[in-house]
Structure formats: C-alpha cells, structure tokens
Amino acid sequence: MESTSTSSISPASLLRRQIATKDEIVVCPGVYDGLSARIALHAGFKSLYMTGSGTAVSRLGMPDIGLTTLNDMRDNAALISSLDPSVPLIADADTGYGGALMVGRTVAQYMRAGVAALHLEDQVVNKRCGHLRNKELVSEDEYMSRIKAAVNMRTKLDGDIVIIARTDALQVFGFDVALNRLKMAISLGADVAFLEGIRTLEEAERVCKELHPTPVLYNMVQGGVSPRLTVSEAQKIGFKIIIFPAIASRAAFLSITKSVQYLKETGDFPDETAHVGPASLYSVCGLDEAMEFDKAAGGKSYEGGI
Template sequence: MAHAKLKRMLESGEFFYAPGAQDMIAATVASRHGFDALYASGYWLTASAYGLPDAGIVSYTQMLDRVSLLARQAGDTPVIADADTGYGGLLNVDHTVRGYEAAGVTAIQLEDQEFPKKCGHTPFKRVVPADVMATKIRVAVEARNDPNFLVIARTDALQPEGFEAALARAELYGQAGADIVFVEAMTERDQMQEACRRITKPVIANMASGGQTPILSISELKEIGFACAIFPALSSLAAAAAMDKAYAVLKAEGIATSPDVPLFDFGQFSRMIGFEEVWAFERKWADAQPSDDNAT
C-alpha cells in the first residue's frame, strides 16, 4: 500500500525530498535521519546489485525484486522508485505499475526514452514520440489501485530535441495524468527556473551528484519553484569513496584501523539491522533449544 504522506505534501505545496538508497544498508542508515522519502534509482540499484551500467540491461523482474526489498526495509518511509521505460509496451507498463504498487512503492517514475534506455546524464539518448509516452502515462494512471500512489513522468528530450521540446513534452505528460513531471538533465539554473515557471504540474528536481544539472540547496530549489527533489547518487558515491579509502589504507599500511578511515560502530550497526530482536528471541527460547546430544 502506498503511503499517503507524499500525496498530502504534494497537494499542500509542502516541499519534500528523497536521498537515493542503493541497497538495504543505505535504506537502514537513512531511516535514522527521518527523510520524507527514499529514492530507488535504476542506475544505483543496478550497479549495487549486479555491477552493471544503467543501460536497459536489468529486467523488470530483477528491478522489482530490489525495489520490493527496499520498500520493505524502508518501513514507514515512502519509496519513490525508478521504473525506466515501463519495461516495454502498454501492457508492460500496466504490469509494472501494478507490480510496483503491490511491492509497497509510493511513487513510480516512468521515462520517455527508447528501449534500451540509458542513464539520463550520459550521451546518445533517444526518445519515443511524445504521444506514445503520453499514452503510457494514461495507462499507468489507470493501472493504479491506490489513490495515494503517484505517477512521475520523466522526459529525456532535452538532449536529442532541445529545451522547448522537453517542456512541451512535460506539459503533455502532465495533461495525460502524471502527478509530477521531471525534465531530466537540465544544464543551467535558468532552465530549471523556466521549467518551474512554465510547467503547470509539480516539477521534481534531480540533484544527481556528478551529473549535468547544477546541484542546488533545498532552499534554492524551493525558491526556484520545484515541488520536490531526489538525490540519487549521494549515498552511493559517498559509500564508494569511503570503501576506496579504506581499501587503500589497508593495502598501503597493512592495518584495518586508521584515523583516516572512520568506521561505523559495529555494535550500533548490529542493533540497527535487528540483532537485538534475535538476541531477545534466543534468550526467551534458550531452554527449549535441543542439545547436540538430542539432535536427530
């Protein structure tokens, strides 16, 4: 079931934002900080689970498995999930929306690239005709069962067709029923301002660290007019940098402890992922456990 929180915030005009969570550890750590939502990025879930690029290689079934685990791990925190192109035609879009909703996702993101899609901040993207994507959005809206389940329509048309075409597509997708629209890979602050000024539906900002879009603060994004934002790459790049540093120190110095490598407290981490409950269970049922001598 989708969380009502994001729709409520969207309708009231309250800005919300979601850091990316590439795996279950990231989702668990993020839960300590009380974010409005978490973002399940196709790029980073694919990289984390399979070590593959975001190039349409991973299937719907594989992504649904990861998204389902993430939504379960997130608990009371809503999950915004990337569903690429919907993994095929209109029937696939219908199936994808129903699957993501059943998995506990609160908002699904669909894009207008041709299959196989590419990461939004890489070259050689191609988009389907605008009316084809608009029909996909209408199918997605009709496929949902929970009124709190949100549909986000992303256009990647800026690179192949230009800014004006991207804005026209975003407006069309909003008219088709998308709750939120997403103009991917804007390269200038002026473009971001113009998009928010001219698009009538709520607009989401993609603060992809290392990508083509300027990284702005939450206050700046609010001032420009965005309704919400995602930070898909933050935790993944931070984790990769930390691991790279730790491995470098181990290789160079031959030791696993160093003031240059901060470590999360192991006991705290164990409790955070649920070991307290395991230990409590073991204490409760200690006398009922069969001994090795009685085992059969």
C-alpha cells in the same frame, strides 16, 4: 527484521500529503540497498528515492545502461519499501521495460511492492543514465502510450501510486519539445513532472513556472549536467521534490575504495573504521527493535544482551 509499523494510510497517500504541504519540499536521499536505506531512515528522512543507477551498480555490478530488468528493480524496491512503510519510497521505473502491457505490469508490481511513486521516461528501452550523452528517445505517441498505460493500470487496480512523468527530451529536442511532452503527460493523469538533464537555472525556473501548479521534481546528480542546488535553493525556485540519487552510492564508492586500497597497501584496516563494531552496524539496521519483538513474544535469546 522488517518494520512492524502499520498504518491505514497508503504510501502514495503519505507522499501526496508531503507534496501538498505548503512551503515545504520533499527531500529524498538516493538509496540502493537495505543498508543505505537503513542509514537514511536512521538519519530521520521522511521519504526515500530508489536510484536506478545505484540498483544497477549494486545488484548487477554493471553501469546504468539499460541492463536492469523489471524483476531487479521491483525486488530492490520491495525490500527498501518494507523497512518502514511509514516512509514513502519513490522508485525509478526506467522506461517501464517494454510496451503498454509491460508498463502496466510494472505499475501493478510496484504498487504491490509498496512503492509510493515511480517515474517513467521517454528513452528507448535500451536506455542509459540521464546524465550521459547521446540518449535515444521514443516518439511522442509511444511515450504518451506509456503514461496512459500507467494511469489505466492504477485505475484498474483501484489503488494508488504517484505517477511521475520524466522526459529526457531536453538534450535531444530542446526545452519547448520537452515541456510539451510533460504537459501532455500531465493531461493524461501524471501527477508530477520531471525534466531530466536541466542545464541552467533559467531552465529550472521556467519549467516550474510553466507547469505550475503541477509539482515538479529536481534531480540533483553529483557530477551531472544540472546546476548544483541545495534543498532551500530548489524550493525557492519552485520545485516540490528534490532527489539526491547518488548521495549514498558515491559515498560508498569513495569510502570502500579508500578502505580496500589501504588494506592492499598496508595489510590493515583504516583507523577511522576501527571503532565500528558489529553492534553499531546492526543497531542502525533494527537490532534493538528485533530484540524487543523477541522479548515481547516470550523469547529469551537476547536476555543477556548482544
């Protein structure tokens, strides 16, 4: 059951308030489906991040090498954002999935899906995960066309979505070129800067300093190329948003692998999962709320409980 929470404040406005809150950093666990999102919401997170990598591996069963389409990403974002509209969702939008017209369509569909923010990057359409090697980038002009198309569509629809400019130019062209791309994107109307593949603490500190007061996002990928930063460490450096895109998918990969291997070897399930009955799982996914809604409408299906 989707959340019954209502608010006159748009998801983008909620996120803008979080970003603007002094002495705080927006912390977003990466989620990739309804269950991972429900678990993060149950834990009390006030914002979420929909990972493109997690979407690729969960919805397609394929690696993050540019195989997901706009429809794959939009549908997943719409599902996640609908669970609790009071918790803003930042969603990966890859390259925008084409030229300026497709970027505009992507922005419009993400806005209609209730997404608070999206990030657009400067890789070629057949992109790959930002923490893999040998990435190919489009020209500066083509990247700026993507950002301008996103900003123009937001204006045309008279709505709001936070536009995050991501560049992967650091690995390909170096820090100065990457920084210049971000500065140009900001001048066109991007709200947040995202330097992908940061390699050192010095680069992390410099990008925050050079782009201040524009908010900068840090991508904390487990096992990736960037330095491992805690929330407090990232905040101290100057980042206003930190995402942990692989926090759920890596945990699921490890736990499911362990459980199915145990089943294969022993013919039984691991003891640590024995206490997790259906009610425990469904409770995190909104069971109590659904029962209360049914009761308020005069339903009697759950009078005896579950």
